[in-house]
Amino acid sequence: GQNIDQPTEMTATEGAIVQINCTYQTSGFNGLFWYQQHAGEAPTFLSYNVLDGLEEKGRFSSFLSRSKGYSYLLLKELQMKDSASYLCAVRDRYSNSGYALNFGKGTSLLVTP
Amino acid sequence: DGGITQSPKYLFRKEGQNVTLSCEQNLNHDAMYWYRQDPGQGLRLIYYSQIVNDFQKGDIAEGYSVSREKKESFPLTVTSAQKNPTAFYLCASGDRGFSTDTQYFGPGTRLTVL
Numbered sequence: 001g002q003n004i005d006q007p008t009e010m011t012a013t014e015g016a017i018v019q020i021n022c023t024y025q026t027s028g029f030n031g032l033f034w035y036q037q038h039a040g041e042a043p044t045f046l047s048y049n050v051l052d053g054l055e056e057k058g059r060f061s062s063f064l065s066r067s068k069g070y071s072y073l074l075l076k077e078l079q080m081k082d083s084a085s086y087l088c089a090v091r092d093r094y095s096n097s098g099y100a101l102n103f104g105k106g107t108s109l110l111v112t113p
Numbered sequence: 114d115g116g117i118t119q120s121p122k123y124l125f126r127k128e129g130q131n132v133t134l135s136c137e138q139n140l141n142h143d144a145m146y147w148y149r150q151d152p153g154q155g156l157r158l159i160y161y162s163q164i165v166n167d168f169q170k171g172d173i174a175e176g177y178s179v180s181r182e183k184k185e186s187f188p189l190t191v192t193s194a195q196k197n198p199t200a201f202y203l204c205a206s207g208d209r210g211f212s213t214d215t216q217y218f219g220p221g222t223r224l225t226v227l
Binding site: 004033035040041042043044045048087089100101102103104105106 | 146148153154155156157158161171203215216217218219220221223
């Protein structure tokens with residue numbers, strides 16, 4: 001099994017930068033994913049890290065440190081539409097049959113004017 | 114357009130009834146997954162399938178059943194044995210379950226047991 005921890009809630013101001021942290025413990029790490037989920041909707045893929053370092057995609061960046069079991073999602077130039085839940089998920093070897101994603105409980109981000 | 118579809122979007126069921134949730138994808142993905150999401154909890158894996166005619170139990174398979182007769186389809190049946198079935202159900206697919214491929218989600222089905 002594994003533990004994935006991320007803050008429950010965060011609040012930030014429109015135009016600002018926010019960092020959402022995720023720590024994990026796993027026995028067979030094979031990648032870390034970030035998803036965005038608006039209320040009542042399906043998660044949408046944001047980013048993927050399998051090697052240490054920073055991956056940048058427009059306003060969103062994701063960082064991974066495998067030795068520390070740590071990742072963060074950085075959102076720049078926040079917009080009101082960024083208010084959503086952000087899910088950290090670790091891909092691990094689930095069984096002899098393959099891999100599966102294990103999700104954290106998500107961080108609910110509120111962007112205020 | 115390519116994508117994953119789930120139907121229906123909202124589903125109501127009486128206690129003691131079985132119900133089947135549909136999931137179809139035209140992305141030519143080999144792997145398909147079913148998750149359950151409850152308020153304040155992360156997504157939990159119910160079942161997954163790496164290839165046609167094969168599927169594996171996830172963390173919370175009790176009270177659920179699946180089939181994978183076609184590559185495009187992975188229906189989930191919520192049986193009367195599932196003690197607390199009211200939840201948001203999400204289907205996902207990916208290229209290959211053994212690789213680092215990303216999972217993409219359908220729009221979800223919200224099941225309410227009356």
